[in-house]
Amino acid sequence: xQHIFFPKHPPRIxxxxxxxxxxxxxGPFGASFDFHDETDxxxxxxxxxxxxxxxxxxxxxxxxxxGLRPSEVALLFAGDLQNQCMASSExxxxxxxxxxxxxxxxxxxxxGLLLASLALAADERLPNAAVLTTSHHCxxxxxxxxxxxxxxxxxxxxxWTATAGGGFLLTHDRGEVAVTAGMPGVMLDAGVKxxxxxxxxMAPAALLSLTxxxxxxxxxxxxxxxxxxxxxxxxxSEILCDLAKRKGLDIASVHLDCGGMMYDKRxxxxxxxxxxxxxxxxxxxxxxxxxxxxxxxxxxxxxxxxALMNPDSLKQGGDIxxxxxxxxxxxxx
Amino acid sequence: xQHIFFPKHPPRIxxxxxxxxxxxxxGPFGASFDFHDETDxxxxxxxxxxxxxxxxxxxxxxxxxxGLRPSEVALLFAGDLQNQCMASSExxxxxxxxxxxxxxxxxxxxxGLLLASLALAADERLPNAAVLTTSHHCxxxxxxxxxxxxxxxxxxxxxWTATAGGGFLLTHDRGEVAVTAGMPGVMLDAGVKxxxxxxxxMAPAALLSLTxxxxxxxxxxxxxxxxxxxxxxxxxSEILCDLAKRKGLDIASVHLDCGGMMYDKRxxxxxxxxxxxxxxxxxxxxxxxxxxxxxxxxxxxxxxxxALMNPDSLKQGGDIxxxxxxxxxxxxx
Numbered sequence: 001x002q003h004i005f006f007p008k009h010p011p012r013i014x015x016x017x018x019x020x021x022x023x024x025x026x027g028p029f030g031a032s033f034d035f036h037d038e039t040d041x042x043x044x045x046x047x048x049x050x051x052x053x054x055x056x057x058x059x060x061x062x063x064x065x066x067g068l069r070p071s072e073v074a075l076l077f078a079g080d081l082q083n084q085c086m087a088s089s090e091x092x093x094x095x096x097x098x099x100x101x102x103x104x105x106x107x108x109x110x111x112g113l114l115l116a117s118l119a120l121a122a123d124e125r126l127p128n129a130a131v132l133t134t135s136h137h138c139x140x141x142x143x144x145x146x147x148x149x150x151x152x153x154x155x156x157x158x159x160w161t162a163t164a165g166g167g168f169l170l171t172h173d174r175g176e177v178a179v180t181a182g183m184p185g186v187m188l189d190a191g192v193k194x195x196x197x198x199x200x201x202m203a204p205a206a207l208l209s210l211t212x213x214x215x216x217x218x219x220x221x222x223x224x225x226x227x228x229x230x231x232x233x234x235x236x237s238e239i240l241c242d243l244a245k246r247k248g249l250d251i252a253s254v255h256l257d258c259g260g261m262m263y264d265k266r267x268x269x270x271x272x273x274x275x276x277x278x279x280x281x282x283x284x285x286x287x288x289x290x291x292x293x294x295x296x297x298x299x300x301x302x303x304x305x306x307a308l309m310n311p312d313s314l315k316q317g318g319d320i321x322x323x324x325x326x327x328x329x330x331x332x333x
Numbered sequence: 334x335q336h337i338f339f340p341k342h343p344p345r346i347x348x349x350x351x352x353x354x355x356x357x358x359x360g361p362f363g364a365s366f367d368f369h370d371e372t373d374x375x376x377x378x379x380x381x382x383x384x385x386x387x388x389x390x391x392x393x394x395x396x397x398x399x400g401l402r403p404s405e406v407a408l409l410f411a412g413d414l415q416n417q418c419m420a421s422s423e424x425x426x427x428x429x430x431x432x433x434x435x436x437x438x439x440x441x442x443x444x445g446l447l448l449a450s451l452a453l454a455a456d457e458r459l460p461n462a463a464v465l466t467t468s469h470h471c472x473x474x475x476x477x478x479x480x481x482x483x484x485x486x487x488x489x490x491x492x493w494t495a496t497a498g499g500g501f502l503l504t505h506d507r508g509e510v511a512v513t514a515g516m517p518g519v520m521l522d523a524g525v526k527x528x529x530x531x532x533x534x535m536a537p538a539a540l541l542s543l544t545x546x547x548x549x550x551x552x553x554x555x556x557x558x559x560x561x562x563x564x565x566x567x568x569x570s571e572i573l574c575d576l577a578k579r580k581g582l583d584i585a586s587v588h589l590d591c592g593g594m595m596y597d598k599r600x601x602x603x604x605x606x607x608x609x610x611x612x613x614x615x616x617x618x619x620x621x622x623x624x625x626x627x628x629x630x631x632x633x634x635x636x637x638x639x640a641l642m643n644p645d646s647l648k649q650g651g652d653i654x655x656x657x658x659x660x661x662x663x664x665x666x
Contacts, residue, residue: 002431003407003408003431003456003458003459003460005455005456005459007455007456046649048645048646048649049649074336075336075517079436081417082643083416083417083643083645084414084416084436084438084641084642084643084646085436085641086641086642086643086645086646086651089520089641089654089656090641090646090651090654092520093520093521093522093641093654094522096519096520096521097519098335098336098516098517098518098519099517099518099519099520099656100435100437100444100447100448100517100658101435101436101437101444101641102433102434102435102436103412103417103418103434103435103436104433104434105417111433111434114433115433115448115451117455118448118451118452118455118456119451119455121454121455121456122338122340122450122451122452122454122455123336123338123340123451123454125336126336126338127336183431184408184431184432184433185431185432186429186430186431186432187422187425187426187429187432188426188429189426189427308417308418308419308422308423308426308434309417309419310415310416310417310419312381312416312419313381313417313419313423316379316381316382318419318423321422321423321426323422323432325433
C-alpha cells in the first residue's frame, strides 16, 4: 500500500506556465495556453532542439509570472521522454538552477509535483521549488514508433504525443492552490506489449492508485469535483472507468482525462487522444489550476499516468509498465 | 548558489548492498562487494536484461540486510543509464514498491540519496526510503559508443562503464551513518563534446558544487577525511584537483574518486577508469559506508558526477553537461 504524504503546511502553487505546438493550439483549450508556435520548431533546427526550446520558453514564462530571476529558484525537477532526458538538461541548464532530473514517462509532472512538495515540507528555509515537463510529437514518433516521414499507419488505439510543456513554481505559503496530499505511484505490469495501446497499459496503474488513496483516506469519488488522469486517452479512459466500476468505484461522472481533453475528438485526427509528459502538465497549468484559483473547481485529484517502456524493451519481450502518482489539489479561497 | 539541506534529524543509512560483474570483482575492492557474476549476465538473456537482474539482485540483498519485506519499503528512488531508465523499471517493478524514477547519469545515486533524505525529513511517518542505481558495461557501450562486437578502439581518456549496482535503505533513526547535509547539483556546460572524455566534462561541475558548499558552510577540505567524487576517472580527477588548486582549494590530499578506485590501474585495461550509475553506488555501499560505520572514516563528502548527454545530442552539436549533487555523510559512534 502506498504511503500518502499529508503535508502539515501544504505547499502552494504560486505560478504555472504552458506552451504548445500547432495541433494543440487548435484543440478545445488552445486559447488557454500561454504560448504556441505554429511551426512546432520553437526556433530549433531539429525536433529535439525544438523540444529543448519549448522547455526553455516555459521556464521563462514561469519565472516571469512568478516574478523571479533564475537565481532565485532554489530547486528544479524536470523530465521528458527523450533518451537520457536530454530535452530537460539541454533546454534548462543555462539558467544554472539546482536540478534534479526525473523520469516517469507521461506521469513525470506528477512525480515532480510530489517531489517539489516533499522538498518544501522537508525544509522551511527552502524558498521554492519548480517543476517542468515537456514532450514533442515529432521527437516521440521518431523515438518510440517511426519517423513521421515514413507516413506509417497508426491503429485507432494509438495516442498522439502532444507538443506541449508545463511549468510550476511551488512555495510555502504564496499561491491560491495547495497540494494537500501526494502519493507516489506503484509500477504495475498489466501484460500489455503494444506501444500503440498505452492507455490499456496505464489504466490498471491509475486504478491501483485511486483505490489505494480512497481506501486509506476513507474518501470517495463524490468528495471531488474532478478526478483528472493524465493521458489514458479515449480508449484507456473507458478501460479505467470500466475497471473501477467492477471494483465498486463509480468515477465516470467526475472523471476527466488530459489525453482526452487536449484535442477535439471530432475534428482532429489524433486517434485515441493525447499523451506525453507535456500533455497533462500543460492542461494542469492552463486549465485546472486557473479553475481551482477561480473557485470553479474546489478540490481535484490529479493523477498523470506513465507508460514505462522503450522500443528495445518491447523488442526484447518486455511489457509496458504503468505507473500513476497522485496529487490532491485544493483551491484556497 | 545551491541551497544546502541540513536535516534537523539527519536520516540514517540502515543498510546498503552491492553487486558487480567480472571485471569489477577483479578490482582492488572486488572482495568487498556482496555479490558478483562471472558471466556478467546475472541470468539474463540480453545485456539489458542482465542489468535488470543485477538491480533486482541488489534490491533483494538490500531487503535481506535491512530485514524488510518488499511491502515494508515505503518509497524507492532508482535510475540507470538505459533509455527511459528501463533497467530500473523492468528490474524493480515486481516488488510493487512505490517508485520515483530519477535521472542524473552517473550522479544518479547522489540525487537519489538527497531525495530519499528529503522525503524522510518531510514526513516523520514515512518509515523508510530506498535508493538503487545500476549500470552495465555492455549495455552502455552499445548505447553510447559502439557495440562491443565491433572491437572499436578506445582513446586513453575513455572511461569504462562499470557493471555494478548499489542499493541503500534510509530510515529516521536506525543505522550508523547519517546524512547530515545534502545539496543538489547545478548543470554546467564546460564545452566538452567528446563522449570519450567525460571526466573533463564533469570535473568543473564537481568543483562548482565543492566551492559552493565550502563557501556556504565555512568548512574546508581539511574538515573531511575524504572528498569522494564519483566517476571522474584518472583524467577527470587530475583536472578537478588542478582546477581546485587554481581556486585556492587544495583537495588533492583528501580526494578520492570512485572511477579511479574501481579497477587496478596497472593490471586492468580500463583506460581512464570506471564510470556508470553503479560505480560510485557500489563503492559507497561496499567500501565507504563500512569505513564510516567502523570509524575508519568519520566524515566524508560524497559527490557523484554525471555527464548529461546521449549520442543524438552530441550528433546534433550539443555539449556534454556536467552535474554533481553533494552529500555529507558522517559516522555515528
